[in-house]
Amino acid sequence: MKHLIPFLILTLLVCSCKLETKKTTLGVFKQDVKALPPITDTVLETAVIYEANIRQYSQEGSFNAFTKDIPQLKQLGVKIIWLMPVFPISETKRKATGGDFASLIEDETERKKMLGSYYAVSDYTKINPEFGTIQDFRELVKTAHQNGMYVILDWVPNHTGWDHVWLKTNPEFYMKNAKGEITDPLNADGTSKGWGDVAQLDYTNMDMQKAMIKDMVYWVENEDVDGFRCDHVEPTPITFWKKAIAELSAKKALFMLAENDDPKFMKANLFDMEYGWKAHHLIKEIVHNKKTLKDFDALMEYIDTTYESDDILMNFVTNHDENSWAGTVQERLGDASELATALTYVMPGMPLIYSGQEYNLNHRLKFFEKDTIPKTKSNMWLLLEKLGTLKATSKALHGSKAKASYKRLHSGNDQVLAFKRYKEDKALIFIGNFSDTVQTCRVPVSGNFIDYIDNNNIYFHKNNTLSLQPWEYKILVE
Secondary structure (H helix, E strand, O other): OOOHHHHHHHHHHHOOOOOOEEEEEEOOEEEEEEOOOOOOHHHHHOOEEEEEOHHHHOOOOOHHHHHHHHHHHHHHOEEEEEEOOOOOEOOOOOEOOOOOEHHHOOOHHHHHHEOOOOOOEOOOOOOOOOOOOHHHHHHHHHHHHHOOOEEEEEEOOOEEEOOOOHHHHOHHHEOEOOOOOEOOOEOOOOOEOOOOOEEEEOOOOHHHHHHHHHHHHHHHHHHOOOEEEEOOOOOOOHHHHHHHHHHHHOOOOOEEEEOOOOHHHOOOOOOOEEEOHHHHHHHHHHHOOOOOHHHHHHHHHHHHHHOOOOOEEEEOOOOHHHHHHHOOHHHHHHHHHHHHHHHHHHOOOEEEEEOOHHHOOOOOOOOOEOOOOOOOOOHHHHHHHHHHHHHHHOHHHOOOOOOOEEEEEOOOOOOEEEEEEEEOOEEEEEEEEOOOOOEEEEOOOOEEEEEOOOOEEEEEOOOOEEEEOOOOEEEEEO
16 A cells, blocks of 8 residues: 555654554544454455445435444445535526536426536535435544545545535636636537536646645545545546555555546556456457457556556446446446446456446436436346355456466467466466357366366366357456
8 A cells, every 4th residue: 555654653752552442533524433443455355345325325315324334335246435516505506407508498397407517516515415414424434434444525526516615716727718718628629528617626726726725635634534536536636546555545544546547646656556457458348359368468568568566457347427427337237237347357456346337237327306216136146256255265367466376378369368366375377268159279277276256177188178158257266
């Protein structure tokens, strides 16, 4: 964990023991709990991260409804809960379904249904009343910690909603056009990105940077959060993150996730993990015959040679953007959905579950108004539970600073992906058919194995042939 060392030094200077039951005082937040030990590399090695869409998670769309289900997330191996933005949303220029502003809807009943984008924040230090109260939020964090899970907040550093107080008190915090007007985020050519519901912050203003860091520190000091998922990182300067992460990490060991796909933000003790966008898009392209497994091999070589050994990539088949804008897992991956999901668990990195994925969510969630996910456990819950158990118990799937090794195995069939993950005395073999036809391949290993998904014992002689149905896969454990 990149941010653990400065925290440990500070901790040793302050006290000799933090694990006993005690009364914890964090600003205005006081509770009697057994302190959850700081997040560490050991935790990250086996972690599954869960993206919680509070608005759509339940019929109520509340913190309390989600908190009730936190204990059962343990069944899925979840160790980090990423909360989509929990802050109040601006009324001014609030977005509506279809992309227009809600204010343009004449029917008042329909207009009130438009709740806006989570990413149009009006106050970084308050709770969205749509979800509940600050006490409800604290109960969520407390319950997560009691269940051994860490909570990170979705932070929006690039822009604010048009109701944010800074627009009145500190207009110099924002980018302006040639007329001196504050602008929404723009492309390099000066055209709008299409995010008219937010105002672009100006990172050349050092006072704005200080104010942003102060608001982040608030949640660590006062509400005991364990880190941040930072939205749209690329436009913000690395120098800002060096200051912000150093100051935040001096308060507590944190986990930092960047919505980005560039290793420069991972270097020199900055972010711990970023999106595995390249793998996400490539898997879809392979499924649709636009790319091949040779491209997958090239990507794994790129990751191995470009990223540092303690960098983590987040593997996923869906998230809030993909579901709402690109389509459901079934829409994008079809019959290959289970194969792709399994791959996100066994390839190097940390797997993500997005709200509803565990319940076979098969519709695009509305983004600007209330929707809900199904709550029927079926085949996907059972699969994620099984994969989560394997991730939590097998050293061969360690995915953090001391991650397990990856070795490509040759099956004699360019439609079949085979590789080995191994660490110390533990090993795991993955073999998957990335085509819609039956494929026969050579088994590149020999010995006794357990077919983990089907729970069958299998013995292989090296170079035996194996027949795989369309999109079928095997996870072999010794």
